Amino acid sequence: MATTVPVRLVVNGRAVVVEVEPRRLLVDVLREDLDLTGTKVGCDTSQCGTCTVHLDGRAVKSCTVLAVQADGSVVRTVEDLAPDPDHLHPLQAAFVEHHGLQCGFCTPGMLMTALDLLARVPDPSDGEIRDALQGNYCRCTGYQSIVESIKAGAAAMREGVPMPGAEA
Ligand code: FES
Ligand code: FES
Structure with a gap:
């Protein structure tokens, strides 16, 4: 069985701990483990920018970051922009x-x-x-x-x- 490690994040203002294999990308953990599918995967090779999120306040391509590298970080995704379901940013x-x-x-x-x-x-x-x-x-x-x-x-x-x- 693959080894997993705990990764602690604050995602869109919510503290979470996810158990992930060290090889997994941040974008995949956001989409597959946290169900934040607004962030897209267009290339997986750091070229297209569709996977861009904010990591500790700066835009990063989340397909270039291992989830374990983000341990302890604050992540903001597109789901956090609209103030409520009836209004847009x-x-x-x-x-x-x-x-x-x-x-x-x-x-x-x-x-x-x-x-x-x-x-x-x-x-x-x-x-x-x-x-x-x-x-x-x-x-x-x-x-x-x-x-x-x-x-x-x-x-x-x-x-x-x-x-x-x-x-x-
Ligand atoms: S998926 Fe294309 S840059 Fe990340
Ligand atoms: S790729 Fe279709 S709107 Fe930009």
């Missing part, structure tokens, strides 16, 4: 309003990467947004609408005012 609302998604597969990673940028740069330029997104692939939108969504979401977050469409 302003950045999510901006993606809806400005057509920042089509199939939506890349969107959780885009949101988490963008929020990492906006925490450091609340009013980013187009170039700063594009630089931040260079590890996140989208096969649908052509990126321009994602950049527009992030600019609109950033403005709404700075103003602290719910955007039109913020109702889920």
Whole structure:
């Protein structure tokens, strides 16, 4: 039988202990053990960015992290963005309003990467947004609408005012 070790995490504000084999990736533990399937696996080889979550406050590709490496860390996933089931986070609302998604597969990673940028740069330029997104692939939108969504979401977050469409 495979050996497991306890990994202690705070995930979306909740303390959890999961027993995992040391070879398992953080993204798989989030999706399979904690049922947080908003985080996607697009490549498993650290290229696409769909698996991006926040680890101790910074965006990381969770397919590049072993779950045991995250022991003792704070993890935030896309499930933690909306304040309640009836409302979206302003950045999510901006993606809806400005057509920042089509199939939506890349969107959780885009949101988490963008929020990492906006925490450091609340009013980013187009170039700063594009630089931040260079590890996140989208096969649908052509990126321009994602950049527009992030600019609109950033403005709404700075103003602290719910955007039109913020109702889920
Ligand atoms: S699944 Fe992690 S970068 Fe693609
Ligand atoms: S919306 Fe489909 S991959 Fe980005």
